Amino acid sequence: MNVGIVGVTGYSGQTLFRLLAAHPAVDQVNLYGHVDEGNGPVRYLDEEVPMFFGHHLPLEPFDAATMMAANDAVFFATSAGVTSQLAGPFIEADFPVIDLSGDYRLQDPEAYAQWYHKTPASQLNAASYQLADLGAPQTHYVANPGCYATATLLGLAPLVQHNLVQPDSIIVDAKSGTSGAGKKLSPLTHFTEANDNLQVYKLNAHQHIPEIVQQLKQWDPAIESIQFNTTLLPITTGIMATIYAKGVPGLTEASVVDAFQVTYQDHPFIQLMPGQMPDIKMVIGTNNCALGISFNDVTNTIMVVSVIDNLVKGAAGQAVQNFNDLFQLTETAGLPTLPVLA
Numbered sequence: 001m002n003v004g005i006v007g008v009t010g011y012s013g014q015t016l017f018r019l020l021a022a023h024p025a026v027d028q029v030n031l032y033g034h035v036d037e038g039n040g041p042v043r044y045l046d047e048e049v050p051m052f053f054g055h056h057l058p059l060e061p062f063d064a065a066t067m068m069a070a071n072d073a074v075f076f077a078t079s080a081g082v083t084s085q086l087a088g089p090f091i092e093a094d095f096p097v098i099d100l101s102g103d104y105r106l107q108d109p110e111a112y113a114q115w116y117h118k119t120p121a122s123q124l125n126a127a128s129y130q131l132a133d134l135g136a137p138q139t140h141y142v143a144n145p146g147c148y149a150t151a152t153l154l155g156l157a158p159l160v161q162h163n164l165v166q167p168d169s170i171i172v173d174a175k176s177g178t179s180g181a182g183k184k185l186s187p188l189t190h191f192t193e194a195n196d197n198l199q200v201y202k203l204n205a206h207q208h209i210p211e212i213v214q215q216l217k218q219w220d221p222a223i224e225s226i227q228f229n230t231t232l233l234p235i236t237t238g239i240m241a242t243i244y245a246k247g248v249p250g251l252t253e254a255s256v257v258d259a260f261q262v263t264y265q266d267h268p269f270i271q272l273m274p275g276q277m278p279d280i281k282m283v284i285g286t287n288n289c290a291l292g293i294s295f296n297d298v299t300n301t302i303m304v305v306s307v308i309d310n311l312v313k314g315a316a317g318q319a320v321q322n323f324n325d326l327f328q329l330t331e332t333a334g335l336p337t338l339p340v341l342a
């Protein structure tokens with residue numbers, strides 16, 4: 001198969017290239033830049049991203065018709081607000097697209113405008129939001145989940161789907177490394193601010209809140225909202241989401257653990273750790289999500305700790321998993337499960 005990447009010079013796009021270049025079902029990876037890419041000197045991958053030395057591949061101009069003729073699927077690893085402008089021809093042709101951005105995740109265009117502060121996409125109904133560990137895409141245009149949303153929803157799915165938590169009691173304290181913010185420098189991720197520091201940001205304003213609530217409501221319509229906070233960690237990669245919720249009356253630790261085991265039986269990327277807590281390094285470089293599970297019967301509080309690599313499970317790895325599911329390939333094809341010592 002041939003696949004295209006738009007946004008290979010960004011952090012998620014670089015991770016996608018690493019995975020797709022080694023994918024057993026992928027013969028060729030084609031790279032695309034901006035619409036006006038042809039007007040200046042040709043940009044090459046190994047020059048834009050020096051760690052990819054030896055991969056002297058051109059970034060071709062973005063042109064939907066050429067891209068559809070040359071590829072079986074296209075991955076967009078572009079900033080928010082880009083696919084809402086560029087994806088129309090792919091949707092009209094019902095061409096397979098995996099979109100890593102948030103542009104097609106929210107069904108409600110007003111919610112997108114409110115949380116992303118950008119103009120919403122049209123044809124939102126053509127896309128399906130798909131957590132790759134909980135099903136296969138239902139449309140050819142796949143809205144790949146956000147990084148924090150992935151860690152949070154994988155930690156909450158068994159509890160909410162089995163109605164084990166009080167619907168108004170969910171609190172998520174989520175933390176990310178700086179690569180989650182992409183390659184563009186900002187005051188938040190400036191070395192002087194991020195190093196030796198912890199910074200709470202986007203207080204009650206994070207764009208993943210509506211994405212998480214939209215999915216939770218599908219599992220339990222009684223859930224109206226969650227408390228969700230984000231903190232920048234002085235590390236490069238990784239997310240830890242610590243999730244708290246009050247149990248329904250009569251809840252036991254055994255029923256909590258049972259719900260996780262039932263939900264994630266035969267799920268190759270989900271590592272359950274009842275009574276133990278994972279750390280971020282356990283998953284770096286992998287498409288895994290490790291879940292620590294505990295229940296305090298004194299306070300009737302469930303605590304789940306969910307860790308992922310934001311660039312792999314939180315972005316490129318999950319995108320490849322959705323690609324595998326869309327094309328009915330082996331779900332684990334091309335996806336690492338052994339961590340790197342970073």
Ligand SMILES: NC(=O)C1=CN([C@@H]2O[C@H](COP(=O)(O)OP(=O)(O)OC[C@H]3O[C@@H](n4cnc5c(N)ncnc54)[C@H](OP(=O)(O)O)[C@@H]3O)[C@@H](O)[C@H]2O)C=CC1
Binds near residue numbers: 011033062145181183
């Ligand atoms: N980083 C993460 O952990 C996660 C990121 N995401 C989402 O994935 C997407 C990419 O994120 P990330 O890799 O961090 O972002 P980066 O800022 O690191 O990279 C953005 C990429 O998009 C390209 N791009 C921007 N505008 C255009 C355009 N108009 N046409 C073509 N290419 C364009 C850039 O190219 P150029 O350099 O040439 O401008 C660059 O390659 C974002 O939507 C992000 O929200 C989702 C989950 C996790």
Ligand SMILES: CC(=O)N[C@@H](CCC(=O)OP(=O)(O)O)C(=O)O
Binds near residue numbers: 101102145181182230
């Ligand atoms: C550390 C950091 O800044 N992380 C980003 C992660 C979100 C992201 O990558 O964008 P999507 O909305 O497309 O998922 C943030 O908090 O906004």
